[in-house]
Amino acid sequence: xxxxxxxxxxxxxxxxxxxxxxxxxxxxxxxxxxxxxxxxxxxxxxxxxxxxxxxxxxxxxxxxxxxxxxxxxxxxxxxxxxxxxxxxxxxxxxxxxxxxxxxxxxxxxxxxxxxxxxxxxxxxxxxxxxxxxxxxxxxxxxxxxxxxxxxxxxxxxxxxxxxxxxxxxxxxxxxxxxxxxxxxxxxxxxxxxxxxxxxxxxxxxxxxxxxxxxxxxxxxxxxxxxxxxxxxxxxxxxxxxxxxxxxxxxxxxxxxxxxxxxxxxxxxxxxxxxxxxxxxxxxxxxxxxxxxxxxxxxxxxxxxxxxxxxxxxxxxxxxxxxxxxxxxxxxxxxxxxxxxxxxxxxxxxxxxxxxxxxxxxxxxxxxxxxxxxxxxxxxxxxxxxxxxxxxxxxxxxxxxxxxxxxxxxxxxxxxxxxxxxxxxxxxxxx
Amino acid sequence: xxxxxxxxxxxxxxxxxxxxxxxxxxxxxxxxxxxxxxxxxxxxxxxxxxxxxxxxxxxxxxxxxxxxxxxxxxxxxxxxxxxxxxxxxxxxxxxxxxxxxxxxxxxxxxxxxxxxxxxxxxxxxxxxxxxxxxxxxxxxxxxxxxxxxxxxxxxxxxxxxxxxxxxxxxxxxxxxxxxxxxxxxxxxxxxxxxxxxxxxxxxxxxxxxxxxxxxxxxxxxxxxxxxxxxxxxxxxxxxxxxxxxxxxxxxxxxxxxxxxxxxxxxxxxxxxxxxxxxxxxxxxxxxxxxxxxxxxxxxxxxxxxxxxxxxxxxxxxxxxxxxxxxxxxxxxxxxxxxxxxxxxxxxxxxxxxxxxxxxxxxxxxxxxxxxxxxxxxxxxxxxxxxxxxxxxxxxxxxxxxxxxxxxxxxxxxxxxxxxxxxxxxxxxxx
Numbered sequence: 107x108x109x110x111x112x113x114x115x116x117x118x119x120x121x122x123x124x125x126x127x128x129x130x131x132x133x134x135x136x137x138x139x140x141x142x143x144x145x146x147x148x149x150x151x152x153x154x155x156x157x158x159x160x161x162x163x164x165x166x167x168x169x170x171x172x173x174x175x176x177x178x179x180x181x182x183x184x185x186x187x188x189x190x191x192x193x194x195x196x197x198x199x200x201x202x203x204x205x206x207x208x209x210x211x212x213x214x215x216x217x218x219x220x221x222x223x224x225x226x227x228x229x230x231x232x233x234x235x236x237x238x239x240x241x242x243x244x245x246x247x248x249x250x251x252x253x254x255x256x257x258x259x260x261x262x263x264x265x266x267x268x269x270x271x272x273x274x275x276x277x278x279x280x281x282x283x284x285x286x287x288x289x290x291x292x293x294x295x296x297x298x299x300x301x302x303x304x305x306x307x308x309x310x311x312x313x314x315x316x317x318x319x320x321x322x323x324x325x326x327x328x329x330x331x332x333x334x335x336x337x338x339x340x341x342x343x344x345x346x347x348x349x350x351x352x353x354x355x356x357x358x359x360x361x362x363x364x365x366x367x368x369x370x371x372x373x374x375x376x377x378x379x380x381x382x383x384x385x386x387x388x389x390x391x392x393x394x395x396x397x398x399x400x401x402x403x404x405x406x407x408x409x410x411x412x413x414x415x416x417x418x419x420x421x422x423x424x425x426x427x428x429x430x431x432x433x434x435x436x437x438x439x440x441x442x443x444x445x446x447x448x449x450x451x452x453x454x455x456x457x458x459x460x461x462x463x464x465x466x467x468x469x470x471x472x473x474x475x476x477x478x479x480x481x482x483x484x485x486x487x488x489x490x491x492x493x494x495x496x497x498x499x500x501x502x503x504x505x506x507x508x509x510x511x512x513x514x515x516x517x518x519x520x521x522x523x524x525x526x527x528x529x530x531x532x533x534x535x536x
Numbered sequence: 537x538x539x540x541x542x543x544x545x546x547x548x549x550x551x552x553x554x555x556x557x558x559x560x561x562x563x564x565x566x567x568x569x570x571x572x573x574x575x576x577x578x579x580x581x582x583x584x585x586x587x588x589x590x591x592x593x594x595x596x597x598x599x600x601x602x603x604x605x606x607x608x609x610x611x612x613x614x615x616x617x618x619x620x621x622x623x624x625x626x627x628x629x630x631x632x633x634x635x636x637x638x639x640x641x642x643x644x645x646x647x648x649x650x651x652x653x654x655x656x657x658x659x660x661x662x663x664x665x666x667x668x669x670x671x672x673x674x675x676x677x678x679x680x681x682x683x684x685x686x687x688x689x690x691x692x693x694x695x696x697x698x699x700x701x702x703x704x705x706x707x708x709x710x711x712x713x714x715x716x717x718x719x720x721x722x723x724x725x726x727x728x729x730x731x732x733x734x735x736x737x738x739x740x741x742x743x744x745x746x747x748x749x750x751x752x753x754x755x756x757x758x759x760x761x762x763x764x765x766x767x768x769x770x771x772x773x774x775x776x777x778x779x780x781x782x783x784x785x786x787x788x789x790x791x792x793x794x795x796x797x798x799x800x801x802x803x804x805x806x807x808x809x810x811x812x813x814x815x816x817x818x819x820x821x822x823x824x825x826x827x828x829x830x831x832x833x834x835x836x837x838x839x840x841x842x843x844x845x846x847x848x849x850x851x852x853x854x855x856x857x858x859x860x861x862x863x864x865x866x867x868x869x870x871x872x873x874x875x876x877x878x879x880x881x882x883x884x885x886x887x888x889x890x891x892x893x894x895x896x897x898x899x900x901x902x903x904x905x906x907x908x909x910x911x912x913x914x915x916x917x918x919x920x921x922x923x924x925x926x927x928x929x930x931x932x933x934x935x936x937x938x939x940x941x942x943x944x945x946x947x948x949x950x951x952x953x954x955x956x957x958x959x960x961x962x963x964x965x966x
Contacts (some may be wrong), residue, residue, distance in 0.1 A: 139834045142801035143770050149833050152605075153758040172607050172830055175582075180675045183823050185615055284679060328583040334698045371572035376589045393613050395825060400602055403579050403627050 119467035125509035128218040131161035133241040133507075138165035149309040153327060164507040167249045167488070168223065168241035169414055171397060175326050175453040179331055179383045179396040181418075187391020189417060189424075192232040202526035205462060205518035216523045220489050220516045221508040223248060224416040228424055228501040229531045235479070238416075240507055247394060247413045248505040251486025252446040253362045254412035255396070259471025260426070261381055262298050262366055263442035271373050273298060273416035280369045283340070289365045296352045297369070298470050299450050303350035306359040310511075316346070320361060339364045355457035356450065356468050360409035363471060367408025379406040383507050390425060391433040392418040410486065416503055423501035442470075447482060447496070449474030452513045462517045479528055487511040491520070555939035559649040561591035561669040563937075569602070570597035583757060594937040597679045597918070598653065598671035600843055601827060605756050607836055609813045609826040611848075617821020617863040619847060622662040622867045632956035635892060635948035646953045650919050651938040653678060654846040656734030658854055659933040659961045668846075670937055677824060677843045677936040681916025684828070684842035685793045689901025690856070690868060691811055692796055693729050693876055697869035701803050703728060710799045713770070715965075717824040718778035719795045726782045727792050727799070728900050729880050732854060733780035736789040740941075746776070750791060754831040768833040769794045785887035786880065786898050792837035797838025820855060821863040822848040840916065846933055853922045853931035872900075875924070877912060892947045909958055917941040921950070928958035 125131065138148050150157040150166060152173040157166040166173065198214035217225065223240035226233060242248050250257075251436035265271035271280075277297060278290035292302045307315035319335055323342035336342040343365050350357075367378045374381050379398045387396055403465065414422075425432035429440040450467035460466065467474045475481040479497035483492075489506025491513075502524055508516050555561065557886075568578050580587040580596060582603040587596040596603065628644035647655065653670035656663060672678050680687075695701035701710075707727060708720035722732045737745035739768040749765055752906050753772035766772040773795050781788075797808045809828045817826055826848065829841035844852075855862035880897035890896065897904045907910040909927035914920075919936025932954055938946050 142798060142807065143768060143833045143835060151758075151832065171601070171827075172605050174833055175602050175604055176606070177602050178677070183616070183675050185611070245613050247608070319602055328581075338573060368572060377572065394610075397601075402581065403573045405573060 125160055126173050127238070128136060130220050131164055131221070131386055131509070132239075133161065133165035133168075136161060136165070136340070138162055138241075139169070145308075151244055160509040163488075163509075164221070164223070165241045166509050168246050170249050170399060171247075174399055176397040176411075177377070177379045177400050177404070179379050179387050179398065179412075181390075181392040181395050182383075182388035184388070184391065186393035187421060189421065190232045191229070192229075192234055193236070193276070194234045197227070197235045197530075199529065200523070200526055200530055202522040204524055207518075211519060211523070213527065215525055216310050216519045219519045220504075221506050222489065223507050225502065225504040226416050226420040228420055228503075230499045231424055231428075233417075233420075234531070237418075242416065244417065245394065245415070247396065247415055248416055248421065249486075249490070250410075250412040250484075250505075251488060251490045252360070252363075252410050252411045253407065253419070253484040253486040253490045255360075255486075255493055256484030256492065257382060257386075257412060257422070258363050258367055258408045259298060259469075260379055260438060260442065260446070261370055261378060261385065262294075263445050263470045264385065264438050265373055267372065267439035267442040267445070277365065277369065280372050281365075284365065284368070287344050287346045289343060289346060291348075292352045293369065294366075294369060297366050299454075300356055300360055300362045300468055301353050301450075301454055302357070302359070303347035303348055303352045303354065304357075304359060304361060305347045306361045308358075308360065317360070319345070319415040320364075324405075324407055326400060326402050329402075338401045339407065340368060340403070343368065354454070356454045357458060358468070363365045363409040364407070366471070367406065370408075371405075377404075377406055378408050382412075386422070386425075386437055387418075389433065389435060389437045390418070390421050392421060394418055404432070416505055419492055419505070420501055420503035423494050423503055427494050427496060427499070427501050446470045446472050446508070447474070447480060449476055449482070451477060460514075462514055462521070477525070479525075481524075481528070485513055487513065489513065489520070491515045493524050495524070495528045498532050500531055502527070511527065553588055554616075558651050558669070561594055561670075561939075562649070562715075563591065563595035563598075566591060566595075568592055568671075569599070590939040593918075593939075594651070594653070595671045597935070597937050598676050600679050600829060601677075604829055604842070606827040606841075607807070607809045607830050607834070609809050609817050609828065609842075611820075611822040611825050612818035614818070614821065617851060619658070619851065620662045622659075622664055623666070624664045627657070627665045627929040627957065627960075630953070630956055630960055632952040635952055641949060641953070642958065643953055647745050648951045650934075651936050651948045652919065653935045653937050655707070655932065655934040656846050657957065658850055658933075661854055661858075663847075663850075664961070666847075672846065672935060673758075674847065675824065675845070677826065677845055679842075679916075679920070680842040680844055680849065680914075680935075681918060681920045682790070682793075682840050683849070683903040683914040683916040683920045683922055684838065684840045685790075685916075686914030686922065687816075687842060687852070688793050688796055688800065688808055688838045689728060690839045690872065690876070691800055691808060691815065691901075692724075693872035693900045694815065695800065695803055697872040697875070701799070707795065707799065710802050711772055711795075711916035714795065714798070717774050717776045719773060719776060722782045724796075724799060727796050729884075730786055730788060730792045730898055730901070731783050731880075731884055732787070732789070732792055733784065734780055734787075734789060734791060735777045735779035736791045738788070738790065747790070749775070750794075754835075754837055756830060756832050759832075768831045769835050769837065770798060770833070774797065784884070786884045787888060788898075793839040794837070796901070797836065800838075801835075807834075807836055808838050816852070816855075816867055819863065819865060819867045820848070820851050824848055824853060826830045845949060847933055849922055850931055850933035853924050853933055857926060857929070857931050858922050876900045877904070877907055877910060880911070882906060890944075892944055892951070897953050907955070909955075911954075911958070915943055917943065919943065919946045919950070923954050925954070925958040928962050930958050930961055932957070 273295035430438035703725035860868035
């Protein structure tokens, strides 16, 4: 099964302590898929789910394309945009207080605690910190998981700012096939902010949860002979039923992003992968191509299928921090970034019950902290994040492979670390 | 089924005239996999073979990764090596005589006749001609088919030149698992030059041909429940039986390259994809990553799984033309290139019966013309080729999607065109 879209904020299913720690689960040391051939117990397969069991998953997050079909997101052929380096040695020792226990922890220790595969910190556009672990290298690509959603939301916000997409129109106006589903009567804005009233459970403990049908539909492998469900993301979306009212509450449901991807494809005439390449990746000075997983009809998995190099994730974050301007050009209209940064309604967000994220909101598929730095983030399961702190002029791109999917497992040792680093960087005045 | 390794020199199965011409089979015009979703009759799938039927195949050759798992061949993060441009307008009108009918044809017309997807001509290291058609763009990647073999042979020749691989030793000395197969008693040299005595028919009209078991073994899709054959390239190679004697005749059999890939992986401790990235692609100043298809155990398809950008294929050719030196460094030992260029034994080659390739030989997985220019080539089905003419200081990289697999279908309008262009370029004295 394709487990790429787990709830980015859900409570942990099990305490982290039941898993081997970062050193003991090091995918390089464990030697997945190494050898000619690899030993039988080190071969990972997509078809049987072995690729996504912990700790094997720590290899897979940096090797998805070796397990499934994917579509390229070309960087174009132009030179990479330089990311100047101004590395600092005072960050590893930075102290912060864990959100859960209140204990003091050092930055360096937080990396292993969070099973960080790679982290880049930009301050004023310069790399001040960069570390790799797990199966990730500077020239490798890592699964962004639901960080993908923020890319899709940014593309949508861009189309809105350009007048090509009207967020107040109904979804069915753009994608008539969705009229039969609960999406049809929602506005594009409700989809963009995930305030649709749809039945889409991402409770993986429940075999009836809609997320299983979603994953089965999007699975690119041949369908079993007796398979009777939807056979693509688009077919799945047409089956989504109503639950509750549109526009009343934030509910984190991956299907919204796939619906938004469909809307974007209709409006732009390009798949989200093509649009991401043409409008962002090829203008960003990315140093590597990115890619997305696809279903059996070639549709990219908008809800969670993106894979990128870590520094390129940081470049994207720096572009967003600079209100859409990067690599010598305005890549995304400033109005689109402003609309992300203003956030959604914290009251809507509060209904979703994220106790670790008080006062936050969700807008254009981004998570908005509403803290006094105006920080906002893209977030994906197992610790993927792009954290942007405008006041501190700081961007943190982190890929990880935490054994627990929900970010509630790593937020206690991530969010206060990010805030402490922001404060620390601001002290220098340089 | 995976049909990536068809005999690069076999006679055509049917006359080209039964197929729509290049314009009528234009994959962009036909709109494969375009739309959200694509129309049902424009969706291509790996599992049912629809992706490789003509004319759909013309899309697939530039989109293999969207249909199957693949492994990246990183270019690294350094700048691309420049390929200076000195475009000429006198090439389209160049005339040559077709090998088959003797009729005069113009260069420009040969491109459509050969279903060329892209062609780059370097003269003295500068791009003098460049065209794209079909589904290929400068920033896209195309299947190299059996041109892959020459990359693998070059890696092996490199390891020989570096003293890491002894071509006179038996295959079983390096890969003990192959002792049970006909490969075990062959020398590495015999594998490198395809003079092994093995039973491996690539006659696709014969359902008992070994190539089908080879393709089934390497197919990355889940095996059917009742599947009893080998389940990976390496498992298949262990089943290969003897036929004839080693060292007596050239016989173009893809299994040799997969066996060579296994030997290379054992000797280097890296897969051929990793070795290609580390030793060549990351030093070549390639402008794009390349990739290879993989089997269910992650083994790259050495016999035909490579996909590259067209200009990068030209860069590789220019490196070989310059005896291993390119992008400011000696990438492949000059001795390895010399060993390729000297060729094999034309008498061995003649036994294979390629009537269009008189006096040629095969060495280190390259095709050697032994003409008075010392030209040699990498060749793959459906028109893939890298043609190097040392005397004319010319390199031609061409990707294509000819409806007929065997190159005998396109050689009559390719080889004399290449020779005429070489002569033409030499006239200038510049």
